[in-house]
Amino acid sequence: MHFDVFNGDADGIIALLQLRLSQKIEQPNDPVLITGVKRDINLLKQVDVNKAKSVTVLDISLEKNHDALVEILQKEINVFYVDHHRTGEIPQSKKLVSLLDTDANTCTSLLVNNYLNGEFCTWAVAAAFGDNMQASAEILAKQNNLTLEQQSLLSELGVYINYNGYGRSVEDLHFHPADLFQQLLKYPDPFELIYEKNSIFTQLKNAYLADMDKAKNAEVLFNNEHCKAVQLADEPWARRVSGVFGNELANASPNKAHAVITKNDDGSYTVSLRAPLKNKQGAGDLCARFPTGGGRAAAAGINALPQEMLSDFFNSVSEYYA
Ligand SMILES: [Mn+2]
Numbered sequence: 001m002h003f004d005v006f007n008g009d010a011d012g013i014i015a016l017l018q019l020r021l022s023q024k025i026e027q028p029n030d031p032v033l034i035t036g037v038k039r040d041i042n043l044l045k046q047v048d049v050n051k052a053k054s055v056t057v058l059d060i061s062l063e064k065n066h067d068a069l070v071e072i073l074q075k076e077i078n079v080f081y082v083d084h085h086r087t088g089e090i091p092q093s094k095k096l097v098s099l100l101d102t103d104a105n106t107c108t109s110l111l112v113n114n115y116l117n118g119e120f121c122t123w124a125v126a127a128a129f130g131d132n133m134q135a136s137a138e139i140l141a142k143q144n145n146l147t148l149e150q151q152s153l154l155s156e157l158g159v160y161i162n163y164n165g166y167g168r169s170v171e172d173l174h175f176h177p178a179d180l181f182q183q184l185l186k187y188p189d190p191f192e193l194i195y196e197k198n199s200i201f202t203q204l205k206n207a208y209l210a211d212m213d214k215a216k217n218a219e220v221l222f223n224n225e226h227c228k229a230v231q232l233a234d235e236p237w238a239r240r241v242s243g244v245f246g247n248e249l250a251n252a253s254p255n256k257a258h259a260v261i262t263k264n265d266d267g268s269y270t271v272s273l274r275a276p277l278k279n280k281q282g283a284g285d286l287c288a289r290f291p292t293g294g295g296r297a298a299a300a301g302i303n304a305l306p307q308e309m310l311s312d313f314f315n316s317v318s319e320y321y322a
Contacts, residue, residue, distance in 0.1 A: 001032060002052070003034060003048075003052050004028075004031045004056050005047060005055060005056065006033075006034075007038060008038055008165040008173075009177075010158045011059045011107045011162075012035065012058050012165075013161060013177055013180060014109045014123050014130070014161065014184075015109045016056070016181060017181065017184055018112045018120040019056065019112060020185060021120055021188050022116050024119060031056075033178040036170060037166065039303065042065065042068075043057075043065070044057060044069055045065070049072055049075045052072065052077045055079045055080070056079075056081075057069075057080070057082070057083070058083065058108050058112075059084070059109075060085065061088075062083060062087045062088060062090060062100065063087055064086075080098075081097070081099070082099040082111050082115070084102055084103070085102070085296050086102065099114075102297070104296070104297050105133060105280075108127075109123070109131070110128055110133075110136060110140070121140060121144050122150075122189065122190050122191070123190055125140050125141045125146065128140060129159060130161055132298075134155075134251075141154070156194075156201075156205065159244055160201065160208050161204070162243065162244060163207075163240065163241065164180060164204060166239060166240050166241070166242055167240050173240065211241040212244070212248075215232060215245045218230040218245070222318075224318055226257060226318045227256060227258070227321060230245075231260075232245070234265075242260045246272050246274050254277035254278045255278050255279075256276055256321075257276050257283070259271055259272065259273045259317065267307055269304070270302070270304070270305075271287070271293070271301055271305050271313065273286065273317065276321055281297045281298070283296065284296050288300075289316065290302050290305055290313060291305075292304045
């Protein structure tokens, strides 16, 4: 049995899409899909080590999946691991083939795109836009002679797929990421999807625009030269839109760090932090200072920040980027 383990955001879904559409590599028979909401990254432990012969892992931090990976490798299961998040210590094993690059301007789909020599580069462009890597997306788009209109459509597609991954649980999402992946697998050419009437593209677009419209009234909790934090309501629409709304704030004020905050049932806060676009570093380390925090240099989060640490967090972020 083969297991495909992937993050439920645009980067994870599209990285797998590129691999499974490919004519260049051997394809597994009826792979088992393991994914979840974007924040659900402890996915590797869900692999059944007694049934797995091989595992592909995409866009989830090796550091956070280290123990499960070691167990899989000890069972002599082949692992192909592609990612751009924190790696921690990388296990040494002949069974592990990895493409790991934590450069702030690359993402898993771009790494897969290199691996496949650009076989589905239009999808990779959409993924890079979806992971908010504008500059890298535009470079790849230009290399492939995509027009500005094509770029902006692929950007929309990436943003909508990414938006679908945000929620506390899969019940918040419009599409389960595994179902969304299966639907997208019908479109080797993303423009076919984009131009199709009433397609998933259109459905996601309408849902996205409705949620974003509500987010414009968000309450500002903290705002200075270096950091802006806004709070969104604890409702499915807000949980879905928090990440992409954060990207929009970041693009509007590229010199500031941005935090989008929602309250959890237990009174703690979910935090999504983005480093200033002009200084894409430190977000992962900042979030890791707080319990349940972690992530990448450019974008990171805290799953349950205790209420009494909120102002501490704002001050830390503000001081760090001052
Ligand atoms: Mn990613």
